Amino acid sequence: MASLKTYTITVNSKQYTVSVTPDTPLLWVLRDHVGLTGTKYGCGNGDCGACIVIIDDSPQFSCLLPIEQILTKKITTIEGLSNQQIHPIQQAWIDEQVSQCGYCQPGQIMMAASLFLKTPNPSDEEVINAMSKVLCRCGTYPRVEKAIKKLTNNNLLKND
Amino acid sequence: MIKITRRHFLKYTLQGSTAFILGVNLSQNKSVYASQNESANNFSPSIWLKLDQDNICTIIVPETEMGQGVYTGIATLVAEELDLDWKQVNVVRADSSEIYGYQLTGGSTSIRNAWLKFREAGAIARKIFVLAAAKKWNVKPEKCYTQSGAVYLSGGSRNISYAELISDANQIEIPENVELKDPKDFKLIGKDNPRLDDHEKVTGQAVFGIDVQLPNLIIATTVHAPVFGSTINKIQPLNNSDFPGLIKIINLKTLVAVVANDFWTAHKVAKSLKIDWDIPSNLSDDMKISHALQQALKTEGELAQEHGEKLVHKDNKSVSAEYSVPFQAHATMEPMNCTVYIHDGICEIWAPTQSPSNAKSTAKLYFHTKYSKMWKKLKSIFSDSISEDIIVHTTYVGGGFGRRLKQDFVAEAVQIALHFDVPLKLIWSREEDIQHDRYRPIALSKLEASLDENGFPVSFQHHIVSPSLRDSLSPGYINQKRKIDSTAIEGALRLPYEINYHKLSYSHISNKIPLGYWRSVGASINAYLIESFIDELAHHANKDPYKYRATLLQFNPRLLNTLNTVKDISNWKQNSNSYYGIACHSSYGSHVSLVAEITSENGIMTLNHVYCAIDCGMTLNPDIIKAQMESSIIFGLSSLFHEINIKDGRVVQSNFHDYPIIRYDQSPNITCHVIENTQEPGGVGEAGVPPTLPAITNAIFAATGNRIRKLPIKSSLFSTK
Numbered sequence: 001m002a003s004l005k006t007y008t009i010t011v012n013s014k015q016y017t018v019s020v021t022p023d024t025p026l027l028w029v030l031r032d033h034v035g036l037t038g039t040k041y042g043c044g045n046g047d048c049g050a051c052i053v054i055i056d057d058s059p060q061f062s063c064l065l066p067i068e069q070i071l072t073k074k075i076t077t078i079e080g081l082s083n084q085q086i087h088p089i090q091q092a093w094i095d096e097q098v099s100q101c102g103y104c105q106p107g108q109i110m111m112a113a114s115l116f117l118k119t120p121n122p123s124d125e126e127v128i129n130a131m132s133k134v135l136c137r138c139g140t141y142p143r144v145e146k147a148i149k150k151l152t153n154n155n156l157l158k159n160d
Numbered sequence: 161m162i163k164i165t166r167r168h169f170l171k172y173t174l175q176g177s178t179a180f181i182l183g184v185n186l187s188q189n190k191s192v193y194a195s196q197n198e199s200a201n202n203f204s205p206s207i208w209l210k211l212d213q214d215n216i217c218t219i220i221v222p223e224t225e226m227g228q229g230v231y232t233g234i235a236t237l238v239a240e241e242l243d244l245d246w247k248q249v250n251v252v253r254a255d256s257s258e259i260y261g262y263q264l265t266g267g268s269t270s271i272r273n274a275w276l277k278f279r280e281a282g283a284i285a286r287k288i289f290v291l292a293a294a295k296k297w298n299v300k301p302e303k304c305y306t307q308s309g310a311v312y313l314s315g316g317s318r319n320i321s322y323a324e325l326i327s328d329a330n331q332i333e334i335p336e337n338v339e340l341k342d343p344k345d346f347k348l349i350g351k352d353n354p355r356l357d358d359h360e361k362v363t364g365q366a367v368f369g370i371d372v373q374l375p376n377l378i379i380a381t382t383v384h385a386p387v388f389g390s391t392i393n394k395i396q397p398l399n400n401s402d403f404p405g406l407i408k409i410i411n412l413k414t415l416v417a418v419v420a421n422d423f424w425t426a427h428k429v430a431k432s433l434k435i436d437w438d439i440p441s442n443l444s445d446d447m448k449i450s451h452a453l454q455q456a457l458k459t460e461g462e463l464a465q466e467h468g469e470k471l472v473h474k475d476n477k478s479v480s481a482e483y484s485v486p487f488q489a490h491a492t493m494e495p496m497n498c499t500v501y502i503h504d505g506i507c508e509i510w511a512p513t514q515s516p517s518n519a520k521s522t523a524k525l526y527f528h529t530k531y532s533k534m535w536k537k538l539k540s541i542f543s544d545s546i547s548e549d550i551i552v553h554t555t556y557v558g559g560g561f562g563r564r565l566k567q568d569f570v571a572e573a574v575q576i577a578l579h580f581d582v583p584l585k586l587i588w589s590r591e592e593d594i595q596h597d598r599y600r601p602i603a604l605s606k607l608e609a610s611l612d613e614n615g616f617p618v619s620f621q622h623h624i625v626s627p628s629l630r631d632s633l634s635p636g637y638i639n640q641k642r643k644i645d646s647t648a649i650e651g652a653l654r655l656p657y658e659i660n661y662h663k664l665s666y667s668h669i670s671n672k673i674p675l676g677y678w679r680s681v682g683a684s685i686n687a688y689l690i691e692s693f694i695d696e697l698a699h700h701a702n703k704d705p706y707k708y709r710a711t712l713l714q715f716n717p718r719l720l721n722t723l724n725t726v727k728d729i730s731n732w733k734q735n736s737n738s739y740y741g742i743a744c745h746s747s748y749g750s751h752v753s754l755v756a757e758i759t760s761e762n763g764i765m766t767l768n769h770v771y772c773a774i775d776c777g778m779t780l781n782p783d784i785i786k787a788q789m790e791s792s793i794i795f796g797l798s799s800l801f802h803e804i805n806i807k808d809g810r811v812v813q814s815n816f817h818d819y820p821i822i823r824y825d826q827s828p829n830i831t832c833h834v835i836e837n838t839q840e841p842g843g844v845g846e847a848g849v850p851p852t853l854p855a856i857t858n859a860i861f862a863a864t865g866n867r868i869r870k871l872p873i874k875s876s877l878f879s880t881k
Contacts (some may be wrong), residue, residue, distance in 0.1 A: 032422035037371035038364020043590045047816040090362040100227030102361030103493040105559030111201030132825040139794025141827035
């Protein structure tokens, strides 16, 4: 018999205590219990990437991660990407006017952010591998590409 | 309906004296130059802008922002005429109050409808500020001009911000006519003003329907009858203690609603439920539908259009071909959802909808049935004010593409929320969203042409067969008197080409698969097959497909201009390693030509580049027009590879693994050229979709010799990046 358990997780450097069943994915903990709705639900299967968050330093589909697996981890969501000022990736997204409906953009941006955490100059192949995990029905891909190229060429994220 | 006459208007503004609120006569679309004798009573109620003490102008937009940039577009129209700087502009979405009129965002109509209406709103406000300043300074209004949200006295000796003029402006009567700017004086229209919604969208702050949060919110999800037309026989009982957080399971005859503390719990229960369905007999499937289409194609069909004279000589070459397209789902990234809170005798709704007006009338069907007695009594006491007992707040929409014109998700959310006195958010799972969409119809067409001695068509006959979208939405639409679905012949009714004889006929087949509007509707089908068939004719005539079209478009200068432009920017056939396909189509008041450029190696093709030229008349925001073309091309390309299949009366596909929309690594380079002219603006949200598929399939023919007459094709024929 499943039962509710109390957990404390750290999201964007802030602690939250929630009462959920152990199998509850991080996505729904964030959205329905913590109240951070920037991370989106798209498929529930890890197919669309709308739910991508950064866990420690790597991108993860939050729809596939039961809360029990991330209790000691550092979780960053779109809301935590920019603390005081807008993050260079978000600025590049604005400069290239990437967003259309905007629903997938938190996933796109978090994926790009995790890519630049690994390397300030990702290769074309690295960019393609990473960004192909995030679906966009509006077809903003050409502008996602431009925004990432701009960040790469200008070394905007070198010391980040 | 609440009428705001001029008297009401003045009273209204005096009450809220900290802000200048403007209502003007707009809904009748009367000329701004109309005579001044018109009675004030003719003013229709509308409230479109508010200027506050910080000199920020909030523009109230009665259209849904679903990515097409309509908030930015409509704000530009007001800001242009009111001479605001872009940083002084703010936007809010109009709620469902009847003063805003009927609200439906679809058919690429927003900017075409708003073009004069919102410029008028800005121009009238500007004139009032000029009159107020002139009065204050005791000068003639002609001595004043405006810029950057302020009125200036000629010569530069004085200026005053609009904000400082608010109380004076509220004393000025609304002028009955104003002049709009000469386009040559535009400062914002025609410029790439950045989107007003982008900051919210990149920081995760934008509130989509699925993001609505309210105190004590509970979450519902639904299990629709998998087989269309089924009803619930029995829901097997669950052990509720297995699901802490489960609140209620509700039988709604054709669907089950599961209500819980969070979506995860509701979703888990929904997946665990054992439901016995009463399933109708004679279930539909692809084979049966295909057979019905084929049978109907053998009939004469209903004549939709016939013009010109059929002058076919016996030595004319005749060409014919059959084309078919599958059902398609919208697959918006944000699944269907709706939040409803019934409190204090009102039904308050937050919905990602393309039509708050239709959402409201849908909600009324359920809300007023339940509360009809109370509602009638309240109405008798409070009269008009209670007419707004259903309020729809339209949120940002995570992709529309026509799906959210149908308010089924609103109907369900209201029915479920009627069981509770706390707010309830209904969220469909992705599986429910794919399996219970309103699909783009499947269709089969036969095209026949006779070619003259030069290879040009002298006759063009087209027979379309499909289930009727409009009959699916409004059963009985197809009847003894009306046998043609206007949406099924969209894009085929008038050919852009100069051809002596044109005949179009239509046959509908009956089918229970729910249908709906899908980005560019009938044109998404008909442009594909007409432009493919024209390519076939050019091939039979042994002529270059660009030149062939150009010859036939001699009397269609705007579309021809886009064709010539795209030929130039694509360096048509200049690269000997590449294969080129071209297509053109006019829809929604705009004209678009595309070239697809493909390379092929070891039997695997690469779609390198798609070039686009659009003439949508006067341009409001060229960068957003380009974005919409990129979007349309990728949306169109996606439909080359995916389809919805029917088996045992239900949809086969269920998520993105089997309904795979285009990914980053499949997306081609896109170059778009926006042609400037002074014609009225056309729509841009859809017009790029129709020519996309044929440009690509014509390039596939150039590369492989295979004419793609049946969609979809395998995505493995193409390489990824």
